Amino acid sequence: MTDLSGTSEPTPPHAREPAGRRVGYGEGREALLRAAVRVVGQRGLRHLTYRAVAQEAGVTHGLVVHHFGSRDALIEEALAYAVRTSVSNSLLESGSGRVEDFAAGLSELVEADPDLQAFQYELLLEARRRPEVREQVRNLYDGYRAATERELSRILPEDAGPALTRLVSAALDGLVLYQLTLGGPDVTEEAVGELRELLLGLARERGRE
Known part of the structure; x- marks a missing residue:
């Protein structure tokens, strides 16, 4: 057995x-x-x-x-599980380079597993108090940012760069948090649509430079 x-x-x-x-x-x-x-x-x-x-x-x-x-081991392994699951399931990187595909299905991802998203925010706050958790939380967000930067660099005529990547990542992160607590999928989708329009305008502007 x-x-x-x-x-x-x-x-x-x-x-x-x-x-x-x-x-x-x-x-x-x-x-x-x-x-x-x-x-x-x-x-x-x-x-x-x-x-x-x-x-x-x-x-x-x-x-x-x-x-x-131990409880600490349980927390650390659950966070490692969240890192593996969230980054692998992320819809940030479609690979198509088409702006209309960027962050497609973000609201559905939140609706499908809100507990996984909420878990990450709980651990993000815990990382302020526990240095041993901080590195895994950093890995989680670094994975998100790396996927975002790769996809933005496909959409834009040149590499996105760290500043724009952080700005877009922060916007998406905020939308997820808002949907979890106060909003709904329609609010998220409307905002993502506006973000795509901004990226499209930026791509056109950079293409003329």
């Missing part, structure tokens, strides 16, 4: 999930990380406990302890 992380070691008796509420075979660690993201996204970082994650995932408290060992 293998444990839920997919290794060949027996699962400790205290770490077995309740009957009838099983995490998918072989996906134990990933499922727990997704559960941690949901807990933080819905209730805030202060509510991230072994028991909260276990309840969200439908497993025992002991299984969470078995996989992570």
Whole structure:
């Protein structure tokens, strides 16, 4: 019998999930990380406990302890999971170089997984207090900015440069935060449309220089 992380070691008796509420075979660690993201996204970082994650995932408290060992390790691994998932799922880089494709589907991305987006903002604030979290948060945002800069450089006649990239990234980040808290997808899409018009004008202006 293998444990839920997919290794060949027996699962400790205290770490077995309740009957009838099983995490998918072989996906134990990933499922727990997704559960941690949901807990933080819905209730805030202060509510991230072994028991909260276990309840969200439908497993025992002991299984969470078995996989992570400490709350700090759980936080750091959940953040690493968010980095992998968010950057790989990002719609910032279509690769087409067409301005109408830039940030296409941003509002749908937020609607599809608001907890993942909220988790990132929670950890962004936590990075102010915890240097050990700061580097992973920086990696997350560096990934966003790099994807944005590559796509902007396809749209514009010349490389976008760091200043414009940060400006556009900050605008998109703010739109996501606003949609999560106060707005809706229609507000985001309208603003993204205006941003595309500004980029189109900038591309034409630079093309005449």
